[in-house]
Amino acid sequence: MWCMEPSERYSAEELWDADNAFTTCDDADLRLLVAKALSRAPKEVADFVYCECLLQVVRMSDKGVYFSARDWGRDHHIIFSEALFGDAEDQAIETILHEVAHAYCRHVQPRCHPELSVEQTMAQEHEADEVAAGWLEMSTEAFTSRRLSGGASDEDTSGE
Numbered sequence: 001m002w003c004m005e006p007s008e009r010y011s012a013e014e015l016w017d018a019d020n021a022f023t024t025c026d027d028a029d030l031r032l033l034v035a036k037a038l039s040r041a042p043k044e045v046a047d048f049v050y051c052e053c054l055l056q057v058v059r060m061s062d063k064g065v066y067f068s069a070r071d072w073g074r075d076h077h078i079i080f081s082e083a084l085f086g087d088a089e090d091q092a093i094e095t096i097l098h099e100v101a102h103a104y105c106r107h108v109q110p111r112c113h114p115e116l117s118v119e120q121t122m123a124q125e126h127e128a129d130e131v132a133a134g135w136l137e138m139s140t141e142a143f144t145s146r147r148l149s150g151g152a153s154d155e156d157t158s159g160e
């Protein structure tokens with residue numbers, strides 16, 4: 001990864017338009033943050049997200065809403081809590097890219113796979129950090145320690 005030519009990136013403006021209010025479920029704050037995050041990752045990662053992923057913050061004015069799998073039409077669903085917006089922007093971007101890396105690597109959700117060992121879960125976490133750090137052209141160690149510096153609310157305490 002380190003010996004590759006730096007990959008091309010889309011601009012945050014191009015990615016904002018690509019979202020079309022769908023990929024981030026019509027949440028303008030998330031749409032902007034995801035566009036900024038993916039402007040720092042290679043184009044193929046952004047293409048993957050805007051074609052195959054849905055990203056959502058669980059906060060909405062509706063009391064309930066229904067979607068079928070066909071409505072989603074996407075293979076990967078990433079959910080954020082509002083705590084994402086309480087972090088500094090760089091840290092929020094790192095959280096987004098970490099979750100996108102889980103999807104990009106086709107990891108599985110440990111809560112749905114109780115057969116996964118702790119070691120397998122930790123290996124997924126490490127790989128997600130390694131891949132996201134590569135997109136940002138930084139070391140995995142620096143990425144992991146910065147991403148986790150936000151405290152106990154981080155999902156990695158439960159291995160997600």
Ligand SMILES: [Zn+2]
Nearest residue numbers: 125128159160
């Ligand atoms: Zn994770």
